[in-house]
Each structure stands twice: as C-alpha cells, then as structure tokens.
Amino acid sequence: MALNPPLNRKLRMGLVGGGPGSLIGPVHGIAAEFEHRCTMVAGAFSSNPERSRQAAPSYGVDESRTYGSYEALLDGESRLPEGERIDFLSIATPNHTHFEIAKAAVEAGFNVVCDKPLTLDLAEAEALLETVENSDVVFALTHNYTGYPMIRQAREMIQAGEFGKINATRCQYIQGWLADTSEDDNGTLAAWRTDPAKSGAAGTFGDIATHAFQLGRYVTGALPESVSCHLKTFVPGRQLDDYGTAVIRYQEGALGIVTASQVTHGRENDLELEVDGTLGSLKWRQESPNELVVRRKGQPHQIYTRSPGTGTMTPLAEASSRLPAGHPEGFYEAFANLYNAVFDDIARRASGSPFERRDTVYPNVYDGVEGMMFIEQCVASSESDAAWMPLSYPAARQ
Known part of the structure; x- marks a missing residue:
C-alpha cells in the first residue's frame, strides 16, 4: 500500500x-x-x-x-x-x-x-x-x-444499539503522584500543573477529569445538559484542586459521575469507565486496556479481548489493532491510532x-471547547456549593 x-x-x-x-x-x-x-x-x-x-x-x-x-x-x-x-x-x-x-x-x-x-x-x-x-x-x-481498540469496540457496540438506551455512565481517573508536595521538589511535571497561572482554574479536574469526561462522551455520544461538582484540595498549601467528583445530567435523561484524584496513595493511572444501558452494561480499565467486560442480566459475564481476525471485534476496533490476540497493545499504540486517523485527513486536505x-x-476542536466548558462549570459549581450549572454547548460534537 x-x-x-x-x-x-x-x-x-x-x-x-x-x-x-x-x-x-x-x-x-x-x-x-x-x-x-x-x-x-x-x-x-x-x-x-x-x-x-x-x-x-x-x-x-x-x-x-x-x-x-x-x-x-x-x-x-x-x-x-x-x-x-x-x-x-x-x-x-x-x-x-x-x-x-x-x-x-x-x-x-x-x-x-x-x-x-x-x-x-x-x-x-x-x-x-x-x-x-x-x-x-x-x-x-x-x-x-479514545485510540484504544476496546474503547472503540465499546463505542461501536453502543452505536449499534447492543446496550439499549443509555441510563448512566461512571468514569474515574485515580492517581496518587501528588499525594505530597511534589511541586516543592523542583518537579517540573508537578509545578505547572498546580500553578493557576499555567494550569488554569482547575488542577486535577483540568488535568485528568477532562479525560474521564471526554471518554464517556466519546463512547456513549450522550450530550451533557448540566453539572453539579465538588472540588477539594487536600494537600496543605496547594493552590488548585487535587480531588473532585461531578454529577452530570445528560439531555436524554442519563446520569453520569466523574471522579478524579491525584492524591490516592498507591494508585497509578487508573482510568475506568462503566456504562449502564437498558440491555446491558460494560466496563473498561486503562490499566487492562485489552479487555472489555460486558454483563447482561441472566447471562454469563462476557470478556471481549483485543483479538483481531476472530470475528469478535467491531470494524473500527479491529482496524485499530496491530498484533495478534494475546500480545498486549497499550498506551503508545492508542496514541498512534489517534495520529493515524489525523494523518488520513491531513493527506486528504493536502x-x-x-x-x-x-x-x-479522533477528538477535535469541538471536543476541546466542550472540555473547557466542563472545567469552568465544574469550578463554578464547586464555588457555589455544588449548584447545578448548564453544560450544554451549541458547538458540541453531536
């Protein structure tokens, strides 16, 4: 080719x-x-x-x-x-x-x-x-x-109606690397992330909760309507949040929960997504990215694995895989999948x-604007004792 x-x-x-x-x-x-x-x-x-x-x-x-x-x-x-x-x-x-x-x-x-x-x-x-x-x-x-094959598998299964109407999403991103004052150790990764002048109005919620929020949007396609949020700073002297939870109302009636922490001792990069539908539920973890767990009432639990060529993967998920089943693919491959899709469009434009x-x-500028609204409204909600704030955005990706 x-x-x-x-x-x-x-x-x-x-x-x-x-x-x-x-x-x-x-x-x-x-x-x-x-x-x-x-x-x-x-x-x-x-x-x-x-x-x-x-x-x-x-x-x-x-x-x-x-x-x-x-x-x-x-x-x-x-x-x-x-x-x-x-x-x-x-x-x-x-x-x-x-x-x-x-x-x-x-x-x-x-x-x-x-x-x-x-x-x-x-x-x-x-x-x-x-x-x-x-x-x-x-x-x-x-x-x-969004580049992980099993995330794309989940997205296509939901789009095909295999889980029925979506009732709820739960997504958490839990880390522990900021459980102490790492920014005082001349740690460049920590220093700017906890500085409002460089990171913006939110700390942990701007850094990793945006991943959790966007992942739920990408997989389900559900459009957010409003958000209620609590942000907290647990490490003394830190200027921005290091923990938070948000509840999201979606336009079609679903509820979502986003929790993010960078102060949970021993946790590494535990991004986890669960989706509840009227016909079944799914669960995916970034630390075990080649598996997607599917559950339906009265049936044995199913574990879909990244197994190209077996007929168990959706077209986009299969196209996003490089190695045979059992050979793990991970972070770099997911990142490369995003770039591959971008390259297709760059070639078309050229x-x-x-x-x-x-x-x-791949996520685009519309997703980016929606993510910034999520951050700002979460901060505003938290400052107003978790008051509900509008989250729908006219330019959001449908």
Missing part, C-alpha cells in the same frame, strides 16, 4: 515542547512515527533556545530546523518551499501556552495536533474554535485514550479532497 495516499510520501512533523524532562513530548514523537507515516523534521523543544538545541538530537532533528521559539519555527517553516516545510505541528507544552501557539499555527495554515486541555479557559477555546472554523486546517486534540471536521474518529 502507498504511504499516505494519494501523497505517497511521509508527512513532515514539527513539535513545540518536549524538551529535557518532558513526558508527553517524546510520546508524541514515538506515536506519530509508530507506523512510519511521518518523520519529525523541525522543532522548538523549549522556550530556552539552548535547551531546544540540546533536545534536538534525541528527536533526530537537524540544527538548521531547531528553533528557539514557536514564533521562529512558524516563520522559518513558512519561508521554506511547500515541498519542504512541515505538514503539521504538534503542541506538547503547558496549558497556558496552547492558545497562542495553536492560533498562530492555524493562521499560518499548518495542521495542528494539540495536547489537552485545549486552552487555559473557555474564552480562549471559543476564540480558537472561530480561528479553526475560518481556516481549512485539520485540528486534533490528544485525548489519546490532495484537495474533502474531509470531516466535526464527526471525526
């Missing part, structure tokens, strides 16, 4: 962020190049030019395409011939920088893959949405858990073909 048809070449990637000490920057680089559909050719890996130069060799980027700022990257790449400049820009920087980088990249005509949450606040998200809608670029948001912008396999 040709590479990125009809272009028949590798896509060219640029990265902002991912400098020394970064967690997610290298993940972007590995996932994007997982199936050899792209190669990283440019980067501004740090806002410190020297640190950016230090990081470049680990990504295989030549010094001539290593920049000291995102502005320099966009300017330098825009000046190159069309056949040499980057095809897309990935953004792996703290929350407070997403808006300015993404907006500038879109206005320069570059496709964007942006880390979540979309921006620092809802006003920025809405402004970025307008910028994207006034362009013809592909824009993706890395809620990468060849002048139409592509979908709202109903995409």
